[in-house]
Amino acid sequence: MNNYNEVSVLLEKLCSAKGVSGAENKAAQVASELLSKYMSVKIDPLGSVTGTMGEGDTHILLDAHLDQIGLIVTAVDEDGFLKVAKCGGADIRVLAAAEVTVHGKEDIFGIITSTPPHLSKPEDSNKAKGFDEIAVDIGMKREDALKIVSPGDRITFNGSFSKLLGSRVASPSIDDRAGVAAILRCLEMLEGKELNCRISVLFSVQEETGGSGAQTGAFSADADEAIAVDVSFATAPGISSEKYASLGGGTMIGFGPSLDYDMSRRLSEIAEKKNIPNQSEVMGGKTGTNCDEIQISGKGVKTALLSIPLRNMHTAVEVCDLEDIENTAKLMAEYIIERGCSDA
């Protein structure tokens, strides 16, 4: 069995670099180091990592977002606990007693408060607490806390990169470091190939807070076509297998009114031709991904979406199958090869 060691190491490296929306610097640093193996890299005004290589009539943009969901410090209370708000779509049901890292002047450990049983009625345990009722405990008095932490500091959820059975892994921020990893693997697969097209890469900031990074990055790239790689929902208990993808079932090719139908079809055909495991993801309107911004940037860009199936999205235990990342990379590489050759 393939143990997907290469992509595993890559994903672990990307996931261990922290970058909550609007403060992606550390993740950007790691991603740009990895990308610079293939092309010269720039950081754009919003903080996105960009690069371009090759020449040809067709210019293809590959996008994955760099940011991860987290929390943002809003105040330090009189007992030294940190009051916080969401930064991206954090799930309040997983916050009680969750361990976090506060990215202040230095990175410090914290734990989100959880109400002890004597202060809650039995029926309370069916409801998650809202942000007004929780705080982050950093074990410090207010005066000491203020020396390290300021309002606006970001907070990430702690969680190790855990190997599950087979080629499955669990970690925070697989959304969307898995996409970043897929693009890097795709570039590696393309190394040494003669391509008659131009490829740009965008590791975009602020997807979780509305897609500003993709909108501006796609404008600057000014590509003819774009493929965005994100994560999407995989089945699990209570999640319909008719509507959602199978984990390990292959890359999800997006179909929808806002996605370019010819690109989606071509991706499907190539996947079938090359025996790359894949599944379809059909969306009735917008996609809820960077595609929504990329498509309408500048004069408009033909856009396709490839998604990597994910469980427990927006928690510290996002689960994916490395095989799906690898297959996403393969399909992108084959697509680029075909586009490059057909233009030759």
Added chain:
Amino acid sequence: MLEMIKELCTLSGISGRENVVRDYIIEKIKDYAEYSIDPLGNLIVFKKGKNPAKNKVMLDAHMDEVGMMITAITSEGFLRFVKVGGIDSRVMLGRTVKVGDKGISGVVGIKPVHLVEKGQDADIPKADDLYIDIGAKSKEEAAEYIRLGDAAWFDSDFVEFGDGFIKAKALDDRAGCAILIELIRSELEYDTWFSFSVQEEIGTRGAQTSAFTIAPDYAIAVETTTAADISGVKDDKRVCICGEGGAVSFMDRRTIYSRELFDKAFEVAKERNIRCQPKTVVAGGNNAGAIHKSRGGVKTLTVSVPCRYLHSPGCVIKYSDAVESLKLIGAMAEEFAKW
């Protein structure tokens, strides 16, 4: 003692599966005292003091921690489980766990909030709907690694943070175990009995038999208890406060403590300059509930290390409270022995 707390918390021992913890403790105390293991698995220890005791004193701490037990494997290869001990589902969702003797990694899954219906995004799934995902693709694959009845426990490391705080799983009651081990390894004034008990978290079952066997005149339950000294909780609801020393109970849900012993604890603490505090809310319960009713009745005291987020993967104590509790428990054991 800090290193010992760290090592003890890293071990897994849910109620009924305390053997690994017991083996560790035996290794630590075997050169300092006599010990035996009773039919339930309690570790009973006798430590000879410099003098024979007038009264027989028993110190108790429990070895077990809250956790989970696997009850079924679904056709898709997910594991269903039952909670062992009182765990709020809210602290389990989205956590990593270890399962079975091999310590297979898994996660407690949750439906992504994006797929939850509007207005239900704060609803916590029912306990029966919770599951562990070990990455198996089928029931058959999961069954290669997991047997029904396997224990599962929180995967949580030991962290020192802030102003002398530590975070770990199972501080309830490995902090108490560490205090007892420390006493056994020190020179004691009087002969003293110790019980490292099993199955506290499912109803103080171990202490019932160990107290019968030891038949003490006095007992001290060495515990951790809820510290609600957190953001948004007012003074009278805080129970006890991290940094104020061991919490001495006058009443909880299982025991009305001897007022005489409660008062004596504060008297001795004052004399010897030991920091301690009363536990100010009648809540919780511990092995004292079983011990004080043993045989013809046992005068019992509880001293607890204040602990935030009890029964979660991230229990938090202030280390200085464990140190102060150790001093008070040592002093009270002496008092009771000669009382």
